[in-house]
Amino acid sequence: MTETSPNVAERLPTSPLEQYRAHLTQGHLAFQVDEDGRALFYPRVAAPVDYRGELRWATSAGLGTVYATTFISPKGEPCYNVALIDMDEGFRLMSRVESIPADQVRIGMRVKVRIHPAEGDEGPYPVFDPLEAA
Template sequence: MDSRTSASAAPASPLAIFRDHLSRGELAYQYDPASGRPVFHPRVIGPGTGNDDLQWRVSTGKGTIHAVTVISPRGEAPYNVVLVDMDEGFRLMSRVEGLAPEEVRIGLRVRMQVHQPQDGQPPYPVFRPEAA
């Protein structure tokens, strides 16, 4: 059978690899040796370089809140949305748990944990304040 038509011969997508790492409690990201920079969200080619030989690395899961906003939907509990600058040099959007939404501040050190939705949806990273 031709490798283009064989499902078992097809390489895993970057998103599938990312989710596989999350299922093991790891926050994975890619690194582009052509630019010397981290790449996040998972991609097939490096932005700006077109490099298709991106390397997978695992983050320590530590970062700093770059920006935060609190959403207060009418009739629902407020929640936060944050941009986290990871120590490895990439940024991602998520939320901080374990603090009241209005207590989350720019500069707060956080650590990633994997949230596994109960409805069978894929896991995703969330953050908690780093222990002092």
């Protein structure tokens, strides 16, 4: 008889996604780092192939740079942007830059995270403001 490894759900008290959401609820943008200190984002159970060891949580200082952006103009609704943000800690995430018109978001713009609070069935999520306006 061979020994089987425990189910991931049995080993973790909560999923990485739930841990990430708990950090957001507390007003923090969290990410994971491997044993060499390299940043990972989106939350995951185990490090990917090029990373080492157990993953631990870290909290971002919240500063980043717009890597790419576009804006969408739905008919009859306000424009909004979608942006890829390179965080100073070394990870990238997709979000929005708010507090300015969607078409004024620029590549290279420095931004600061703001946690949008939970509303109804939607949990908290990170959005960004230009650093000058934050």
